[in-house]
Amino acid sequence: MEKKLRSQQWFGKKGKDGFIYRAWMKNQGIPDYELQGKPVIGICNTWSELTPCNGHFRELAESVKKGIIEAGGFPVEFPVMSLGETLIKPTAMLYRNLVSMDVEESIRANPVDGVVLLCGCDKTTPALVMGACSVNIPTIVVSGGPMLTGKFKGRDIGTSDLWRFSEDVRTGIMSEEELNMAEAGMCRSKGHCAVMGTASSMASMVEALGLSLPGNAAIPAVDAARKVLAQLSGKRIVEMVREELTPSVILTRAAFENAIKVNAAIGGSTNFVIHLLAIAGRVELPLTIDDFDRLSKNIPLLANLQPSGNYFMEDLYYAGGIPAVMKELSNELQLDCLTANGKTVRQNIEKATVYNRDIISTMQEPFNQLAGFxxxxxxxxxxxxxxxxxxxxxxxxxxxxxxxxxxxxxxxxxxxxxxxxxxxxxxxxxxxxxxxxxxxxxxxxxxxxxxxxxxxxxxxxxxxxxxxxxxxxxxxxxxxxxxxxxxxxxxxxxxxxxxxxxxxxxxxxxxxxxxxxxxxxxxxxxxxxFNPFNRGYAKLFVSHVEQAHLGADFDFLKGKSGSDVLRDSH
Missing domain, CATH: 3.50.30.80 (IlvD/EDD C-terminal domain-like)
Incomplete structure (x- = not known):
């Protein structure tokens, strides 16, 4: 017997309660049949003009909707707080846990059977994943993708060059005029940082964990393939609802270990540690900071990407992307892990190919023996x-x-x-x-x-x-x-x-x-x-945030809380 959809606890009700739930939805021009048993898919959107990395997400959401409709689902897009690392003060990390709460409660309180997480800038990915894991309904991640490689005086540049430029200006090697030229040429398309910074590391993390479709991490934001992946993800989440494929099924110990090894091989961000620990805490998986050292110790650096190498995320895509890296790592990975597309890691990387050995090297002749953390x-x-x-x-x-x-x-x-x-x-x-x-x-x-x-x-x-x-x-x-x-x-x-x-x-x-x-x-x-704050979110944060080696999550957010519906108010 097919399990009753969660959304029908709203839209399938008789009498006054069902009337209220359906009638007010219909003021958007929704026919009655859309609310009569179709899987309702939430699109959790971190679009904001104050988050430039995610500024193209309204357009990306439309591609997701096409896939949901194609598969027989009903899409509902909803906003959550968006964190723009480039603008927000004092730091976006202060609000990661707040966004995770926003996501968790938005999912729990509303009639959605599955959710697509649209995330890109550094903290939006872990925050959305943490929140969704705490509710544990079928979830798939669609990253926004990296921007195109920057250009300055005939050479490629990315965010890592900012640190070099800053010190060159301080010592007079570079003029303010040249800095302005570099500024104009660095961020020349939609998307997050073009290097293997935290945003790209997080996109790679969800792919390695199995929470996204293969290829998610490296497709440039402005490449047509990004929209295709978004549409396919929309189609797939409807199938995941029918299969009852939730994060708790995908996020096994083996999946976390795979993600740590992949992060080592690509030279991923140190922020990976604090975010993966927080996600592990939400699914009640005993991961420790020492696991990152132990699991990455024998993994060399395979991806020649800035800041540890020379190339950019756009180049990684052309070279084969994360599936190609994982295939090179296959002897070190646990290949039977189930992923969001319903296939195992083994099946996902079977046909992966490396197209450029300058960018993705072999385990026998790695780009650098030093990797991981x-x-x-x-x-x-x-x-x-x-x-x-x-x-x-x-x-x-x-x-x-x-x-x-x-x-x-x-x-x-x-x-x-x-x-x-x-x-x-x-x-x-x-x-x-x-x-x-x-x-x-x-x-x-x-x-x-x-x-x-x-x-x-x-x-x-x-x-x-x-x-x-x-x-x-x-x-x-x-x-x-x-x-x-x-x-x-x-x-x-x-x-x-x-x-x-x-x-x-x-x-x-x-x-x-x-x-x-x-x-x-x-x-x-x-x-x-002592806590210097006497009110508001800052007081909550300082009172309840755990230390870095535990993931810096709130002490009261550890563990899943389930997706059961809140009490009716009508």
Whole structure:
């Protein structure tokens, strides 16, 4: 016997309640038969003119609707809060959990049988996936796609070049006029960042997890194939409803392990760690930060993409996309995982082909042996800290240096270019109070720009540590997401100027070389942690956000809550 559709608990009702549900929907010109037993598919849209990465989503939603109608479903598009990493203050990460709640409650409270998640900019993907997982109805993801590769003075550029341009302007190598020219040529089409930044890493994540159709991650936003994928996704979600194929069926332990290995092979963003941990928490899967190190340790870098390589997402698409990368990785993956199209990973990658070996290399001759993440422990990061070795200077992976401490981001901005700053190329730059509670929201400031006086001497990299994050487009020998953070009086809060800090990436250690007695003395002098906000979302966030090594989700959002309908109010 076919299971009754969830939406019929609204539209299938008799009497007053059913009258109200149907009548008000009909004011949009909807014939009665559309509400009589067709699967109702929600299109969760993060379109916003304040989120340029997602600015083309109204058009993309129309393609999704075509597929839903073609398969015999009824599409209903609804908005949720949209997070534009490029504009939103103080940081989009502050609102990731809020959007996940928006998505969860919008799905639960409304008559939808399945949902298509339209997401692109960095935080929209994990936020929408987290929310949908908490309700656990059939779900498929359609990413917005990367923008076309930027152009400047006859060469290709992308978001990763912004960090280079910034330092070149600070040292006079590049003029403001040239910077303006680069600005005009970088974002030349719809879509998210053209490099393997966080947005592309998230699109690759959902594909590797099996939550999207194969090929989702790399198709450029303006390529006609993106609309085709959207229409096919709309068609497929109707079938998923009939098959009762929910996220809890797809998101197995094996699927998470596959995603970690794929992220390592493509040189994905360090933000992948914090978002995948949060998603795992929503499906009650015991994933830890150390799993990322363990599972990626033997995976080399196969994709030659910025910021760890030379090419762009557009090039990855032409070279075969994520299916081709996964085929190269096939001996390391669990191929029997079921995916959103109803097929296994094995079936999805069977015919995948690599068309350009400069972009996707082999396991035997990888682009770089260093890949994945290094997860550090030690007295400076007892909960963990994350490094991306493919973006770091190998000479700095074993390093001891004196701390140059910035108490917060304002302190950093005020002093980093002071010619009297006591710093040299062997120093370790330390930024405090930019973690989940301390900022709040954990901004992408971990890859601190180097002191101007060192840039002028030709210094290109230094060891930098913080309790914050960095953009997936960033690079350098940077230890991120140190946990516990300074704002909760983790050891990071105790670091003083001149203290010796030892980084041992090979040994997975980050330590403050100060004796325990002195550390206890310093800790006793610290004020107790407190929440500086007395109202609103910021108060909720600081009161309930967990530490980075747990995914920085809210403590009360762990685990699925089910898709059962809320009480009728009529």
């Amino acid at each position: 290094i997860v550090l422990h030690g007295n400076l990061c007892e909960g963990g800290g994350v490094m991306k070795p493919s973006a770091a200077d190998p000479k700095l992976m074993q390093h001891t240096g004196k701390a140059v401490v910035f108490e917060n981001i304002e302190d950093y901005k005020a002093r980093i270019d002071d010619p009297h700053l006591e710093v040299d190329e062997n120093s370790v730059l330390v930024l405090k109070n930019v973690g989940p509670k301390g900022y709040p929201g954990m901004p992408e400031v971990g890859n601190m720009g180097l002191p101007k006086k060192l840039l002028e001497k030709g210094v290109k990299d230094m060891v930098r540590i913080s309790d914050g994050r960095m953009s997936g487009t960033g690079f350098g020998t940077v230890v991120l997401q140190i946990s516990p953070e300074a704002a909760v009086n983790g050891t990071l809060a105790l670091v003083q100027n001149g203290d010796l800090i030892q980084l041992d990436a090979k040994g997975r250690q980050l330590n403050l070389l100060v004796n325990e007695m002195e550390l206890e003395k310093r800790k006793a002098a610290l004020p107790a942690p």
